[in-house]
Each structure stands twice: as structure tokens, then as C-alpha cells.
Amino acid sequence: MEEYDVIIVGAGPAGLTAGIYLGREGLKSLIIEKGLKGGNANMAPLVANFPGFKSIPGSELIKRMGEHASIYLDIYESEEIIKIQKSNDEILLTTDKADYSTKALIICSGTTYRKLGIKGEDEFVGKGISYCSICDGMLFRGKEVLVVGGGNSAAEHALHLKELGCTVTIMHRRDELRAQKYLQDRLKEAKIPIRWNSVLEEINGDEFVKSATVYDVKRDVREELEVSGVFIAIGEYPNSKLAASMGVEVDDLGYIVTDKNQKTNIPQIYAAGDVTGGVQQLVVACGEAAAAAVNAYRDLKI
Ligand code: NAP
Numbered sequence: 179m180e181e182y183d184v185i186i187v188g189a190g191p192a193g194l195t196a197g198i199y200l201g202r203e204g205l206k207s208l209i210i211e212k213g214l215k216g217g218n219a220n221m222a223p224l225v226a227n228f229p230g231f232k233s234i235p236g237s238e239l240i241k242r243m244g245e246h247a248s249i250y251l252d253i254y255e256s257e258e259i260i261k262i263q264k265s266n267d268e269i270l271l272t273t274d275k276a277d278y279s280t281k282a283l284i285i286c287s288g289t290t291y292r293k294l295g296i297k298g299e300d301e302f303v304g305k306g307i308s309y310c311s312i313c314d315g316m317l318f319r320g321k322e323v324l325v326v327g328g329g330n331s332a333a334e335h336a337l338h339l340k341e342l343g344c345t346v347t348i349m350h351r352r353d354e355l356r357a358q359k360y361l362q363d364r365l366k367e368a369k370i371p372i373r374w375n376s377v378l379e380e381i382n383g384d385e386f387v388k389s390a391t392v393y394d395v396k397r398d399v400r401e402e403l404e405v406s407g408v409f410i411a412i413g414e415y416p417n418s419k420l421a422a423s424m425g426v427e428v429d430d431l432g433y434i435v436t437d438k439n440q441k442t443n444i445p446q447i448y449a450a451g452d453v454t455g456g457v458q459q460l461v462v463a464c465g466e467a468a469a470a471a472v473n474a475y476r477d478l479k480i
Contacts, residue, residue, distance in 0.1 A: 182206050184474050185271060185280040187259060188417075190217030191240070191460050192286035192451025192467040194247040199471035201250020205478070208280075209253040210273060216240035217288040218414070218452070219460060221310040223338035228460050237312065239460075262424045269446060282474045285421050285434060285442075285449040286467060289414035289458075294326065298381030299410070306387025306407050311335040311342075318407040319343045324390055326378050327411035328352060333361035335409050336370050344407070348372045349392065381408055416453045431455065440470035448474055 184200050186193045189211035200207040214220070222236030231239065247253060254275075261272040262283070271278040291309045293299055299307055308314040311325075311334075320343055325336040328350035339346045348355075348365070353374045355362055365372070373392065380391040382402070389402045416432045427435040427443040433455030440448045450466035452458045 179277045179279050180208070182208050182278060182280040183478060184208075184282045184284060184471075185210060185269075185278060186284045186286055188212075188217065188286040188288055188451070188453075189215040189244070189247075189253050189255065190286060190288045190451060190463065191219050191243060192288070192463040193284075194240075194243040194253075195464040195467035196284045196286060196450060196471040197247040197251045197253070198243075198249075199468050200475065201247070203471070203475045205475060207251045208278070209247070209251060210257050210259060210271070210278075211253060211255045212258045212287075214255050215244045215253060218291075221312045223312050223315075223334055225460060235312075259420060262420055264424065264444065264446070267446070281478055282446045282448065284440075284467070284470045284474060285418075285426070285447065285453060286451045286463075286470075287417040287421070287453045289416050289452045291410070292413045292415055294378060294410055294412060296378060296380055298383070298387075302381055302383060302387050302408075305385065306383060306405075307381060308407065308409050309411070311338045311409055314407075314409075315339050315342045315344065321345065321406035322404060323347075323407035323409060324349050324378070324403065324405050325409045325411060326350075327413070328355040328357060329411065329413060330357045330361055331413075332409075332411035333357035333365055335411050337361070337364055337368055339409065340368050340370055346370050349376045349378060350374060351377050351395070353396075378408070414452070416455065418453055421447075421449070421453075429455065436466075438469075439473045440466055441473065446474075446477070 183205040184207045186209045219236045258274045263270045323344045325348045375396040377393045382389045422428045434449040448470035450470040451463035
């Protein structure tokens with residue numbers, strides 16, 4: 179069994195930041211990541227609010243963070259944690275590859291994109307349905323696409339798709355966006371139309387998406403729109419199931435509850451980043467992770 183001072187769950191901006199701090203304190207640390215480095219930040223078309231960078235693609239920012247963290251610790255990717263147990267002062271992790279023991283755990287497991295749960299959604303993933311304009315946008319250059327949602331992600335995806343040369347329409351269930359003002363202004367400048375009070379009911383096609391059935395809740399009208407792509411950006415849910423199953427306190431929505439030192443209700447277990455809810459911003463995730471790492475270091479008194 180590999181033994182560590184601190185194990186970090188997740189290699190998004192929070193996990194990578196915690197790794198940098200712990201490594202610099204000389205603690206034997208490890209990051210275990212279910213997928214690949216970066217998490218949702220990897221999919222941000224352009225990050226324009228990370229201090230020091232006027233504008234940088236999310237993937238580039240993550241590449242730099244990953245290179246920085248790798249100076250100090252190993253990052254195991256494509257390894258899934260299956261079980262977490264606490265026995266006295268030791269935390270035991272079982273993954274699909276190995277067993278680990280650690281004195282402290284920092285959970286930076288982020289969030290997962292929410293699905294609409296409508297007919298055709300699962301069937302056409304990769305065939306016209308996408309949750310990431312960075313990953314798939316180029317496939318729709320010169321084509322009609324719908325972006326579903328009214329938050330920052332929907333606005334950013336729509337702007338990116340327009341820049342790629344797609345004909346974009348945003349579709350939102352209400353008559354007001356929740357995206358921040360600067361993004362709403364950019365949508366206006368880019369002349370991206372918005373279908374208000376509209377709900378996507380069904381996605382249709384044969385091998386690929388051909389159309390979307392849309393219901394206008396105000397006008398009580400149902401229409402079939404010809405589209406080649408549908409980008410779904412309707413928020414996310416926290417990856418906190420495993421933590422909750424071993425007794426870590428979560429709120430009504432499943433976000434991990436921490437105090438201002440990023441401590442959970444279980445000693446030696448900390449959480450940082452989007453999995454804790456609140457203001458979901460890169461700088462906040464990094465700040466929480468720094469606090470978690472410094473407090474883990476202090477508590478370990480090594
Ligand atoms: P979000 O802010 O939660 O917005 C989700 C949007 O989807 C809302 O407009 C919501 O409608 C709509 N929606 C939810 N469920 C739906 C359903 N079943 N059918 C149709 N529409 C549905 O999610 P997000 O945009 O992914 O952002 C997540 C977090 O990351 C937020 O805290 C956001 O601020 C942050 N973020 C920040 C940036 C940035 O700072 N540049 C970029 C991306 C994300 P209602 O408005 O009616 O609820």
C-alpha cells in the first residue's frame with residue numbers, strides 16, 4: 179500500500195493548486211484524478227477573469243497549472259476512487275488500480291454537467307448533442323446550432339460557437355438570463371438571438387441530429403427546428419457521493435459543507451473548489467484549495 183501525508187481527489191484548478199501548496203511545504207502528496215487533468219475548466223473556451231491573464235483558453239491555463247503542480251507531486255490520471263474509509267488517524271483509499279493510505283484528504287472532485295433527460299439526448303451524444311463547445315464546436319462550423327441554458331456556460335458556449343462560424347441561437351426556459359452582465363453584453367454585440375420561454379422537448383434525427391422539438395411555454399406553441407447541433411449548458415451537480423457515503427456532510431443540493439478553513443465535519447478531511455458550491459469561479463477554487471492545503475499542513479504539524 180502506498181502511504182502519503184495528503185491525497186488530493188481531483189486534478190482540476192483546485193486540486194492542482196492544493197498540490198502546488200503541499201509540495202512546496204514538503205509534504206508527500208499525490209493527486210488522484212478519475213479522468214484527465216483540468217475538469218470543467220479545460221472546457222472553458224476563454225477565461226477572462228483569472229488575474230494575470232487578460233484572456234486565456236481554459237485548456238492552456240490548465241496545462242500551465244498541471245506543469246507547475248507536476249514539479250512537486252505525482253498526478254495519477256484515469257484512476258477512480260471506489261472507496262474511502264477512515265480508521266483512527268488513517269484514511270484508506272481504494273481505487274480501481276491500487277490501495278493508498280493517507281493522513282489527510284483534500285476533496286476537489288468538482289461537478290458534473292447536468293443532463294436534460296429528454297428523448298434523444300443520450301442517443302445523439304457525439305452525433306449532434308454536446309456539453310462542450312471547445313471539444314465539439316468545430317464540427318458544426320457553418321451549421322445551425324442551439325445552445326440550451328441561460329447561465330454563464332451557455333453564454334460562453336454560444337459566443338465561442340459564433341466565433342467558430344456556427345449559426346447560433348440560445349434557448350432559455352425563462353425570459354431573463356442568469357449569465358453575468360459582461361457576457362450578456364457580449365451576446366448582444368455578437369447579435370446572438372435568444373428564444374425566450376422555450377423548453378427543449380425532444381431531439382430528433384437518424385444517424386445524426388436533424389431537428390429539435392421546442393415548446394414555447396408562453397405562446398403554448400410547439401415547433402420543430404432544423405438544427406445540426408444542440409449544446410446543453412444547464413448547470414451541474416457536485417461529485418460528492420463517495421464523500422457523503424463515508425459521512426462527510428453535504429447540503430441539500432449535495433455540495434460539501436466546509437468551515438472557512440475548508441475543513442469538513444470529519445477531522446483530516448478538507449474540501450475545496452466547485453464541489454463546495456458557492457461562487458464557482460476559478461480564482462475561488464484556487465483560493466479555497468490554498469486554504470485547505472495550508473490548514474492540512476498546520477493540522478498535521480509535520
Ligand atoms: P448555472 O449558472 O446553474 O445556469 C444553468 C442554466 O440552465 C440556468 O439558466 C437555468 O435556468 C438553466 N436550466 C437548469 N435546468 C434546466 C432544465 N432542466 N431545462 C432548461 N434549462 C435549465 O450553470 P452554468 O452556467 O453551467 O454555471 C455553473 C457555475 O459555474 C455558476 O456558478 C457559474 O457562475 C460558473 N461559471 C462561471 C463562468 C465565468 O465566470 N466566466 C463560466 C462558466 C460557469 P434558470 O435560469 O431558469 O434557473
